[in-house]
Amino acid sequence: MLVTVVDELLEYTRPLIHITPEASLFEAIQMLYKFRVHRLPVIDTNTGNALFIMTHKRILRFLFLYVSTVVNVTL
Numbered sequence: 001m002l003v004t005v006v007d008e009l010l011e012y013t014r015p016l017i018h019i020t021p022e023a024s025l026f027e028a029i030q031m032l033y034k035f036r037v038h039r040l041p042v043i044d045t046n047t048g049n050a051l052f053i054m055t056h057k058r059i060l061r062f063l064f065l066y067v068s069t070v071v072n073v074t075l
Contacts, residue, residue: 018043021051025062028054 018041019028032040032054040054 016041016043019054020045025059029059032056032059 017031017035017037019031021042021044023042028040032038038055041050042052042054043049044051
């Protein structure tokens with residue numbers, strides 16, 4: 001009985017949605033939006049290790065801290 005339940009659950013698993021360190025910030029935002037995930041792991045292609053977890057909050061914080069210094073925003 002337990003084996004059949006595990007087999008049933010394995011049929012419904014989704015592949016791991018991830019990006020590589022070479023991906024752009026725009027690609028990360030597209031992946032978060034397209035797959036409707038809240039956390040996007042950055043996976044090293046050589047080792048397969050997770051290097052970072054990209055989230056909406058971290059992207060917004062990055063944009064707030066660094067883009068406003070690059071772009072001259074006048075209100």
